[in-house]
Amino acid sequence: MLFLDEVCEFPRSHLEALRQPLEERRVAVARVRATVVFPAEFVLIAAANPCPCGHLGERSGSACRCPEDAITRYQSRLSGPMRDRIDMVVEVPRLGGEALLSGSSEEPTALVRGRVAAAQARQSERGAAIGVTANALLRGDQLLDVCQLDPGARDALTAAGERWHLSARACHRVLRVGRTIADLAGEERVGRGAVIEAFQLRGQAP
Ligand SMILES: [Zn+2]
Incomplete structure (x- = not known):
C-alpha cells in the first residue's frame, strides 16, 4: 500500500509518474545504458485537504481565507487523468468536540x-x-x-x-x-x- 498524505502538496510531475505503475502494475526505469522493469503492484491511498489552509467548505462559518486562484492551483495538482485512476473518493467532515466525546456508533x-x-x-x-x-x-x-x-x-x-x-x-x-x-x-x-x-x-x- 502506498499512502500519500497531503497529496496536493506533491509536485505534479511526481504524481504523474505514478500513472504507469497504477495502470500496468510495473515501473520502467530508463537510464543511459539500459531500461529495467520492476514489479509495482500496490494500492494507492491518498489524503488531501480541500484547500491550502484546510478549512474550505466547513459548516461552522467558513474560516477559509485562501484566494480563489490558490484553491484552483492547489486542487489542480491532481490532474484529470490521475483522478480518473482513483476508484473511490470519500469526503471526511471535521468532527466537532461533541462527536469526539460521544464515541462511535459504527458497526464493530x-x-x-x-x-x-x-x-x-x-x-x-x-x-x-x-x-x-x-x-x-x-x-x-x-x-x-x-x-x-x-x-x-x-x-x-x-x-x-x-x-x-x-x-x-x-x-x-x-x-x-x-x-x-x-x-x-x-x-x-x-x-x-x-x-x-x-x-x-x-x-x-x-
Ligand atoms: Zn482555505
Missing part, C-alpha cells in the same frame, strides 16, 4: 472484517478458473463475463458513461468496484444498485 471492525474475508473468498473461488484471484486484477475482456450485469445495471453503466464521457478504462474501473460491492453483499450478479454505488464512490452519479 470484527463484523466488517468477516464480510471482507467472505468477499475475498468469493473472488478467489470465482477467479480460480481464469487465474485471477482479486477483482482489482480482472482484465477488461474478463469483466463482463465475471460481472453478469443485469439489464438495469447495463442501463446505469451506459447512462453514466455517456453523461460523464467516460473512457473504457474508467468503465472498467467502475465494474471492478461494482463487482466488489456485489461480492460484499453476497450477490451472484452485479445489479443496478452496485453499479450506481460504484459511480457514486467516484463522485459521478449516473
Whole structure:
C-alpha cells in the first residue's frame, strides 16, 4: 500500500509518474545504458485537504481565507487523468468536540472484517478458473463475463458513461468496484444498485 498524505502538496510531475505503475502494475526505469522493469503492484491511498489552509467548505462559518486562484492551483495538482485512476473518493467532515466525546456508533471492525474475508473468498473461488484471484486484477475482456450485469445495471453503466464521457478504462474501473460491492453483499450478479454505488464512490452519479 502506498499512502500519500497531503497529496496536493506533491509536485505534479511526481504524481504523474505514478500513472504507469497504477495502470500496468510495473515501473520502467530508463537510464543511459539500459531500461529495467520492476514489479509495482500496490494500492494507492491518498489524503488531501480541500484547500491550502484546510478549512474550505466547513459548516461552522467558513474560516477559509485562501484566494480563489490558490484553491484552483492547489486542487489542480491532481490532474484529470490521475483522478480518473482513483476508484473511490470519500469526503471526511471535521468532527466537532461533541462527536469526539460521544464515541462511535459504527458497526464493530470484527463484523466488517468477516464480510471482507467472505468477499475475498468469493473472488478467489470465482477467479480460480481464469487465474485471477482479486477483482482489482480482472482484465477488461474478463469483466463482463465475471460481472453478469443485469439489464438495469447495463442501463446505469451506459447512462453514466455517456453523461460523464467516460473512457473504457474508467468503465472498467467502475465494474471492478461494482463487482466488489456485489461480492460484499453476497450477490451472484452485479445489479443496478452496485453499479450506481460504484459511480457514486467516484463522485459521478449516473
Ligand atoms: Zn482555505
